[in-house]
Amino acid sequence: MANISINKKLFEKEIGKLDEKMQNKVAMFGTTVESVSDTDFEINVNPNRPDLLSYQGFKRSFLSFLGKQKGLKEYKVNKPEKDYSVIIDSSVKNIRPYTACAIVRGLKFDDEKIKEIIDVQEKLHFTVGRKRKKLAIGIYPLEKIKLPITFKALEPDKIKFIPLESDREMSGLQILQRHPTGREYAHLLAGKSKFPIFVDAENNVLSMPPIINSQKTGKITEETTDVFVECSGFDFSVLQKCLNMIVTILADMGGKIYQMELKEGGKKKITPDLTPEKMKLNIQNANSLLGLNLNEKQVKEFIEKMGHNYNKGIVEIPSWRTDMLHEVDLIEDIAIAYGYENFIPEIPEISTVGKESGKEIIKRKIAEILTGLNILETSSYHLTSKSDQFKKMSMPEENAVEIEASKTDYTILRKDLSHYLMKILSENVDSEYPQKIFETGKVFSNYKETESLALAVAPANFTEVRQILEYLSRMLNVEIKITEPESKIPNYFIEGRTAEIFLMNGLREDKKEKSIGFLGEIHPKILKNWKIKMPVSLFEISLEEIFRKLE
């Protein structure tokens, strides 16, 4: 999601007073007011509406929503003049295959407008452009450029120009290595033998997309009146939409849109194309999905409020809208125009029977039994650190599920709950004793997840914790067997004071008991690792077999 900042004075002059009622209108348009200062306010734009990422784009749509404009806003698009063309060289084919271009003339830039244009360019790079990966936009002062323009790819060391915010000529490679913007986006050209560039008729480099423009030919100033606009990238239809967003913003600022001819081999394309897209709308579908009873006149009114045209079941959608994939998208626009606040909520009469998950019921019963013994339930993160899970518990780093690129020290999924209980005891040594805690939840090993129960008491010996476990098994009516360990005990227990826990006659074919965990006294070396100065006894059992037995 992206926020845009709007000048309050400008808004109040061109749209209306920004009082509480208006702020509510802005929210009900789907663009919540996030913050208001003395001079500006910020609105939040949802990712499906990149066309609202500039003041001009927002104003155009919002005025319709308020009913101050009606239907699809028309823009005059002038045919290409002489040399208004871009030659697309075949060398870009496997590097950056597409571009969509336009010229806009007769602009009067001031500080505010230049800022808005740079701002929307950046926001579109970030959103629709997926941080320039999918698409990049360039806007150039026409007075510095000799038409026609060529889009081609060259070996990086053959590319030489002064990039923006620099005073020296650099090669393509040097820009990626030395220029701050070059370094930030270098990964987008990594591994390419040739870099794409736009050059003018005198072979001056305009830019090296998606990295940077030329300082000489790629910077708009207050003197600029005519501009060349290009979008380059990998999806021609998205480039066209994006170009349409930019040229209509420039047109709203007072410019005249001119098309350009794109020549690729023998083929020719003309951009921009502001022809509205047509989509069918069935009024019955709209009414049934929204629970309303609108007639065609009302539907037309609402559709037009959202900046479209409506004519006999056909909607004309602005060429800069990217979010109209299906009729339901039109229906949502109708809902917004109708006003979310005007819908009367109504629970339908659908009779179904509620049901909880059996596992959750058993977990709750276990919690009731244990809290009845004055034991506190804790709740820990599913992620944990290797140090807590392995080092402090003196366990080998095995079978852990690692997560990639974690922003914290929590880099694996917990393998057990026991180490978390030890961590809790360790963090609460100043709290009153005895400390009795338990937790149920998922544990992860070998890319499998299972439900587990762990319980720890400090101070306590083997007997006390065994009594708790035996009480629990009696109350759940599941038979367990506590035996000398048959498999290797976890390193954190004291040898000779650890038992293995078996569930009797699990619902297994062979009727054999199944090991579900261990119970024992924690070894002093582990207590030392955790800085615990009390004896601790603990058990942890897998709940999966118990679920199977009880469900």
Next chain:
Amino acid sequence: MDEKLIESLSPNERKILPYLKENIDEICRQSKLDKTSVLRALEYLENKKLITLSKERKKTVELGVNGALYRKKELPERRLLNLLNEKRILKLDEAQRQSGLSTEEFKASIGALKKKALIEIKNEKLVLTGSGDEISRKTLEELFIEMLPMEYHLLSPEQLYSLKSLEKRKDIVQIREEELISINITKLGEEIIKSNRGVGDLIEGVTPKLLERESAWRGKKFRRYDVTSPLPSINGGKRHFVNQATDYMRKIWTQMGFQEMSGDIMQSSFWVFDALFTAQDHPVREMQDTFFINKKVELSDRKIVKAVKEAHEKGIGGSKGWGYEWSEEEAKKLVLRTHTTALSAHTLANLDKKNIPAKFFAVGKCFRNETVDWSHGFEFNQTEGIVVAPNLNFRNLLGYLQEFFRKMGFEKVRFRPSYFAYTEPSVEIDVWHPEKKIWFELGGAGILRPEVVIPLFGENITVLAWGPGDRTVMDYYGIKNYREMYENNLNKLRKIKFWTK
């Protein structure tokens, strides 16, 4: 006369009552109670306004271990002086040997005598220089030691001077501080003392022994308790507060006829994103946002995979789709679920058409690759509901939402337009916070897009879906910092109130 008051006196209080005019030591002796019991009983009597206690801190100068010894055997410097008075001149080592002083005492004595100009050291020899009168006169320190113990505030300037110089030496003097308690009997106290004599034995407690014989208690009075006196608090076992809240949500859902869904936290990208029409280049599918696990899982349901691919690439059920080449490899990547909607996707895929209408819910942990700060962390609880039936509409969605949040305690709910890749229309739910007087964003909802429903369910049907996060829980418990949710501070867990909805 306040009879109840008399009856409320504990045995110890009654025992000391007759001796309140004495000092504390005397009270202990007379009542045969130890000092701690007497002091405690006095405090209780003060609480009951029978007496007032005035406390005063007193500093006393006393002899230390060495001081007591020196009073008997004379100070080391006196002993050295006496020796010199006899011998006049002595070699240093000779002097120490003959005086019988330790090295420490010897050094201190020389220092003290030199300061008073009674001796000199010449060529490793001690020479007596003081006159007979000076030698025989007792020093200030000696006089002071004889006077001890003394109250600190009564010391004269000379005595203070002596104290200062003796304090520097080991264990000769020490200052003891004590609290002197004096008892003043109030008018009420006087009356009670007088009438106390008339009260017979009170029963202290109901014990098995007392119950043996009826005559032991029949017609007798029990010692009254101070039923209002403050007590140390006790704590019980209890469920974690977040689990109390999620259990309540389960209750709301089941009351409304919803069936619980459960499932894995580790899910393929397919179920978390692709099946929910989230394009493969969507930023949420980057490691920056989502926890990926370095593993790919096979996608078994080929029919659904094929339909999802079609929905993304060219659209399904009248949609244009996203128009890109969908990669199955990308969909195989294992992630930690970012929302419980992944469970809804599984449920829709497994739902038999015969079982419609159907309502499902889930409550569960979800994950985002984030740092932890006051407002959020990498884990959060989400609760999710879906309603599957033909001919449901947007108003029905709002109806369920309004009811759910009412049950969560929010009377005023606002719906506004929003965006999610898998719903259309989409709605954001705000609730009105009556104390803070702000709208408070609680989560998203919508009607699942045909591009989601058709591949999973096989045909289009309206599916209402919503999934608010755990801000309601934080708000209910007044928790301002997200970190407190899972910090497991036992003191706080013991004190936190129950979820009482």
